Amino acid sequence: MSEILERIWEYRQISRVELVELTGLTSGTITNLTHDLIQLGILRENEAISGNVGRRRVMLGFDPRFYRIIGLDIGRTSFEIIVMDLNGTILQSIEREMNGVQGPEAYFQVITPTLTTVKQEIEAAGEKILGLGVGIPGPIHYESGSLLAPPNFPGWKGYPLKQMLEQQFDLVTLIEDDARTSAMAERWYGLGKSVQNLVSITMGTGIGGGVVTNGKIVRGTNGLCGQVGHMTIVLDGKMCDCGNRGCWETVGSIPGILSRWSQGSTLMELQTAIRQGEPEALRCIDETLAYLEAALVNVQNLYDPELILLGGRLFPLLAEHLDQLKPRLQSRLYAFAKDRLRIEPATFGTSQSAVGAAALMLGFLLSEPVRLLSLQDS
């Protein structure tokens, strides 16, 4: 059943005959399975006119009417809730600043009423919530669904997030490192639809990475795969929260960058100073780009992706300099590979992780439909 759903996702609209050809399943099997999925409200039939003679064909696609997916991104300075249908259309998006709010208790005083309202409105409309996907600063202890020791995120260490959400909202819940949800957003809804190997890098207070290899998100042994912010860029550099020294995050994150600039204290002030040609600001951005360049060479030589996506609150500052960075970067890559690497902005901007949180649930539906659907009524 998974293979059918993945093909339908890939083609958006597809006939049963094409499904038979692509999957190698018998047409009887396809008919039975798609019948069940239509009854459940996962798929629906659409009529399409095809070919020169205008023959009508019945096409299958995801049904956007019944099921809803909720994506929740819990960030260090804000949270966001989005509601999606099964086609990936964003139906609703709510974002709240949480500057100065600390720890899960204070966060959920704001999140809980918001999420409760969202849930009630969906149910009042006769729709059904397939599940809740959550992105949050990792690393995460996946077996227990709790947070391990997220750097720069006081109060959350050891918090049993998954269990708490399941008890409070009675929804199928998945949690994931927000760098990895951002990669998922790209994999299922963004540029990754046609790309099997990508690395998504989120730059803000911290620097995170999500790695997709052969179409699948990679967690590693301890959920640390893709911690690109914690590669050593400055040998014997500053101590980092993670335990290492000279991590890219210590020099390339927003706090890292601002620590090299004495004339102001915000990213926006720095951006203005750069435009005005203030010498210290120019030196600061030059160094930042040099660190980014070295980091991206490493990402390329270690993961060898087709596509690197850059996002996060820092991205708008860097975006203006990307055209100058790309040729410098290319000159440092293997000659035969340098023209094949694409570097693009993350598709969903500041909503990347919330969209990716919803993508978690879509990925669950596509890979384990029977299990996810059996959880709906338990």
Next chain:
Amino acid sequence: MSEILERIWEYRQISRVELVELTGLTSGTITNLTHDLIQLGILRENEAISGNVGRRRVMLGFDPRFYRIIGLDIGRTSFEIIVMDLNGTILQSIEREMNGVQGPEAYFQVITPTLTTVKQEIEAAGEKILGLGVGIPGPIHYESGSLLAPPNFPGWKGYPLKQMLEQQFDLVTLIEDDARTSAMAERWYGLGKSVQNLVSITMGTGIGGGVVTNGKIVRGTNGLCGQVGHMTIVLDGKMCDCGNRGCWETVGSIPGILSRWSQGSTLMELQTAIRQGEPEALRCIDETLAYLEAALVNVQNLYDPELILLGGRLFPLLAEHLDQLKPRLQSRLYAFAKDRLRIEPATFGTSQSAVGAAALMLGFLLSEPVRLLSLQDS
């Protein structure tokens, strides 16, 4: 059929009843498939006495009698040929120094007669060669089976290795980057048998890496995944053959290390000088260990493996200092993960890549038995 072979490889000896339980296939299917594999000489039945009552059970295992796998490693200064049976036992090993020999033509003047003799002896004994696996300095253009631009390996650029070997020896042939064959050796014959995520690092004239994720070797988009030698360790450091600056290879490989020592020109001389406490030699090894430490932190934070394997001609020098390196390294890793990372010497020493070249063919047999066997008589 693949699933059955993988289970048998995993358990070495297993009964049909256990195969039914593990695979979920019917006992009829298991009986038919294993019958065919026994007829073909891939599997054989063994009797085992099990349990307290001494009941006899028929166990299935790989048949070491009929099929042979040849592994060929072509290195910058030597080549090695090994012959293996289907249990992974090394039956024969031939190694030749090739110092000063340059380019494929000169190499094959020595390799061809040696490999021809090996092949003839196997066939004269009534055995059959399943295939030839080859490890060579990458990167490799996999579609054409030719070499791309191997650094420090003059004359080999663009060489159509796979095609040439197939024509000359009429054997099913697979070629792979030697860093990746080394990882394959570990995955199928070494410590990786029980580990799904590992990184194998080979240090010699160059520094290469092979990455196994979820039990599978990862190549990346251009066959560059795992190029750990080409991560930037020294910001704005020396130019590297690959195009990047300050690569780990420029400071951590044998030539990189010896360039910091003025009192001699070989690794053995350096090792002696270190033991005698010669100050420049001590500083040189300290720096080498600091680079290794930073590189291993990066490998851990980017790939998050359970196991890092270290090998290559440089390893014996480093081995004496590993006990001092490990606690320093651990102190720089995420606290919750630091005790879970194992660092071990590569299992097969200098034969790692040749064993891995044979492992390529074993991996082919386990994952696509029908295709590989159909190639035997074509």
